[in-house]
Amino acid sequence: MRKTEREQIMKIHNITEDEVVKSVNNLYEQVKKMKLPWLKCDCPQCRLDTICYVLNRVTPKYIVSGRGVNHVLSSKNVQSTADMETIVVEGMKIVNSVSRPYHNGTVKNNDTKIEGE
Secondary structure, three states: OOOOHHHHHOOOEEHHHHHHHHHHHHHHHHHHHHOOOOOOOOOHHHHHHHHHHHHOOOOOOEEOOHHHHHHHHHHOOHHHHHHHHHHHHHHHHHHHHOOOOOOOOOOOOOOOOOOOO
């Protein structure tokens, strides 16, 4: 039985998205612990906005198999990680500089993490 084109497409995955979600969550936690004055909120919506900001500025890396994951992870370098973290902090600052009507703009003490798919 031959798989349909849609079934084949469903197995394509952007591994960069996983890296960005992890990086955004880690950096929000680090900045929150440092109590930097520009971090006004770390709610799920602000984190999602930061994730979208970063994803729109980094190169996607698509994979279709476990072998692809291994290849991408083995080819990851320190400079690309530093570049992504710079974009994450930039996004965090921009997202936190905009007044938002849907929350009170305070950093909460609970753990607010966005799960990758």
